[in-house]
Amino acid sequence: MAEYNDEIVHECDGIQEQDNKLPQWWVMLFKVTIVFAVIYLLWFHVLGFGKLSAEKYEDEVSRAEAAQAARQAAALANMDLTMPSLEAAVLSEGSELYSTYCASCHHSTGRGLIGPNLTDNAWIHGAEFADSMYVIENGVLEKGMQAWKSMLSLRQRHAVASYIYSLRGSNPPEPRRAPQGEVVPGSDSPTFQL
Template identity: 40%
Template sequence: MKLNKLKLLLVLVLLPVISSPVSAAGTEGSTLESVIKLMIAVTAFLVALVMWLVLVYAESNDPEGEKFLAPFRSFFAFMTRSTPVSKEEEILLSHDYDGIRELDNKIPPWFSAMFYGTILFAVIYLVNYHIIGSGNVQEEEYLAEVRQAAIEKQILTASGALIDEETVKFVDDPGALASGEEIYVKNCAACHAVDGGGLVGPNFTDDYWIHGGSIKDIFRTIKYGVPQKGMISWESQLSPNQMQDVASYIKTLVGTTPANPKAPEGTIWKDDTSETESNE
């Protein structure tokens, strides 16, 4: 009667443990958390099964556990081929090393199975990777990673994440220049005039530049600003793509004729041909 109560208590305790991860796996999908919970549940189930077997054998007039342990002992004997202590005289070698005797034990089957398994694995690996060539060898793995890196680079380039003052390029795409003009009119015209002729800020239409007139210089000025002259940094308000667009638009203002051009400031800047290359 006591054992029956113990069985019932064991089932009641394990029931929520087993059922909760199964239901979680159904609702959350194959997530790591659900897999871990399922593994814990299976382990708990196996422990419960072993405890149940112990209780069953305890009720079958086997107080010493001989019936329960017999299968495990047979399996252990098969896997180890160990010789009973009572028969060790039969496998005792004749050598005597300062009173130390040696037993001629056989190699355990589990060790032999592992050894032959490694040989089989090596043969399959050799054929698959170096003869048939269907395996993902190191060179193929490297090339696959290079292709993946190229895809990720394209994605990052498209998002503008790779654009900075060292990698920025002049873009002559009409859409990009239109975007740059819109940003310029909204954020820059108040200081530099809509036509770029200059107000508080310098004139963008002549060849004189205070902080350099290359696309990289303009991008750097937009990104970090000129605090001592009252120009803020736009890094937190504009994306790298937007800063590249507006810098490219400012470059297109050079040589135009504004309504009221401000007097030249800075030094004459002449573009290198490499500075005006398109991204296309």
């Protein structure tokens, strides 16, 4: 222990100052903080071994994004293919397939060209989602609608069927192909049978 000396070395306005050594424990603590600061500086800022908050944040965000993508993939993998899906990923895949394989006959808007209008409430082969799936799978060969089962996988047929489902009731600009088949009230809505 440092010696305690109560000699007053300075006094001003009644405030007295003594000149004693600081306690050893206090000095040690002070030195430790200096050593710590040097190591900290080297570790985080010079050598870059430690991650700063911004990097940790980036890490967490990319981990969360990967987890989100995995969840979405799992949700798509477990999707019920007997029902139309309005998932953005499904519709964008369906939209691409539609412009590649279907738009030439059903028009890019679905309003019909060689093939019937897919946006109205009249259906030759049935208004339900399962009916569209069936026609897309097996086609109507004698009318020029080919069977897509060898060209498109079940998942792709589901995506394109979901896409045309989403076009229902979209009222594309004229000239629309006149309604063909049986009118099924309410079937010109993307929420029909959902």
